[in-house]
Amino acid sequence: MIPELAHFFCVLAFTSAVALALAGFLGARQRHLAWVKAAKQIAIAQFLFLLCSFIFLDIAFLLDDFTVQYVADNSHTLLPWYYKASAMWGDHEGSFLLWTLVMAGWTAAVALRSESLSFDMRGYVLSVLGLINVAFLLFLLSASNPFLRAFPLEVTAGSDMNAILQDFGHLVHPPFLYLGYVGFSVAFAFAVAALLTGRIDAAWARWSRPWTNTAWALLTVGIALGSWWAYYELGWGGWWFWDPVENASFMPWLAGTALIHSLAVTEKRGAFKSWTVLLALLTFTLCLVGAFLVRSGVLTSVHAFAIDPERGMYLATIVALVACLSLSLYAFRAARLRSRISYRGISRELLLLANNALLTLALAVIFLYTLYPLFYEWLTDGGRVSLGPPYFNRAFVPLMMLLAGCLALVPIARWKRTPLSLFRPSLYILGGAFALGLFVPLIYSGALHIGVTVCIAIALWILSTHLADIYRSRRSLTMSFLGMSMAHMGFAITVIGVTITSGFSVSQDLRLSVGDEVRVGDRTYVFEDLRIVNGPNYVAHQAQFVVGDVRLLPERRQYTTRNTVTTEAAIRPGFTNDLLVSLGEPVGDGAWAVRIQEKPMIRWVWLGAVIAAMAGLLAVFDVRYRRLRLREARLVQEPQLGGG
């Protein structure tokens, strides 16, 4: 009964989405306020229906209802309850249900918080969001239905959850990632509505900005969580692999980052209008491309779900439809958007232009590198190629450093034009930062390393110019100013973390037996003991390593149902240095393959990302947006609208 209820509510949500798309469109088109008001209620209802559907399916997981095929394939009676609950989004069907739930959540949020938008704009926005919901739910119900029953011929205990996913990271990483991904649909819907109504102005940008910022912040958290999770769960100390699916989430992030900056120019200076709209369309399209890459099985990746050509075709169709329709609309309407702007020399406009150019370029390079193997296979009928991570870094890092250089000048630059003399003090700061940067490689490795010095110097430069700026305007701090500065400093912190951990990590693969002592970096590791521990659904070899007064217990787990092995690295986290020991396979004579690593400043990589994400959210709460909302609510009274 419970899975049928879940299925039923999902179908209800689908019909609501169809109704939402129609009501919003008719209301906006025929100027019927009642339709638009109805759209709001429908959007909320749709979210509640999907929430019920989601909860009921999750109950089926908690109750071990193995007559549901999807539950039987992805859960097990021996799993602890919290993994049963999260096993639900451990595979394609359930994770797509989560995806649609998030989509419905954003739609409902927009419906609730768009009272003060002009009502035709509001109708179009809700209609576009409704259409996206329709496409997602249709895909869920027709090609990846998680509610189907399959009565088992014998009593089973379930075929278990993927062992790597039995972890806290899986509880939080996909939800945040989806919140971010799907959140860009709001920016997309605003852009389409703007093209349809022909109104793209500062007010429009001010409306889009909080939504875009929120989606961007959540995606940032999602990506950082994914990186942190890969670091400790995959077990070998890597935190970014340029894996195609990582790239699939990183490309919308780059586009989204460009978008929030370009929106700023559109709001403040009325410039970059058509480019901003194009970016909004592009960002969401890239999110869909990401979903296609992950869920169609066209790419080789740790994340890829099982291969199913039908799903791939459906998702490719959605991507193609969204891209074609929105781009043709853009082609017809964008010419009307005129922005008058003048600026000279180094100004904020120019820096933001550089920001957008560099981010787009980085995006293009990653797009090329990620998808070229696919094109190659297609062109040569099955030939396979791949490109190693070093080449991604070689192209990406210089672009990011140029971007970082521009970023350091932001606090000094003014709109329109900036007298060059203002930049002089910051050049002295750069000199100081460079001198400090020279010491960093000396401390870590005793040798000079110009690449590291340049990266560190630019990061310190960013930190100091922004701190000086915050200090200078301490009496008139606004949330959005503080948000902007903090986000930039977060970026600098990530740059420092990435630079040092990439440059000076120590890693050794060793063959060790109990009782062995090895020296890695400046520390001595003693392999003291090896024993067998039993988990709820696995058996593990647990080694005990002692470093100074720290005890590290890496495990190698054998999950019994699926007969898979995972490596649980033992990590001693530290603000400036992580120690990491992972236990590999037994290599004969009682010896084990062991990897011992030191990862300096690795925490800063995620710390910076979290600071930037918090900063993005901080800017959303700027009073400017709230004041605007009140003012417009007062201006746009209903009687004025109802007549049309």
Place this chain on the structure above:
Amino acid sequence: MNRVRKRRLGVALFVFFGSSTTLGLAFYAMQQNLEFFYLPDRVVSGEAPTGKTIRAGGMVVEGSIDRSNEDLSVRFELSDMAGSSFPVVYEGLLPNLFVEGQGAIVSGTLDESGLFYADQVLAKHDENYMPPELAHLHTTE
């Protein structure tokens, strides 16, 4: 042309040429560094280039894994299950799901004698998943 337009044209041209140069260089660098993938029959027949970083893959031959007693070096054979196989040497940690009789992909260089020096060994990451490169080997097994 007035000054504003001239300046705007300058910026546009700069952005255009800058980005096309970057993309061109990125594309060129990619072309130089692509790792091509070869199945065992093409490694054995000598079609795969020597001394250049390539990828190759196949099933790990049962009983072929030979470990050193001193360090982490290991030697094994990859086969297409249709008569061709080639030896691989590697030093380091093997992936968790590297098992005899299962698929694996190696990245590294081939020497004149047909021995593959792997820098990296990749295995499938769960029991239901097969690297697309090896999917058809799996079905003919």
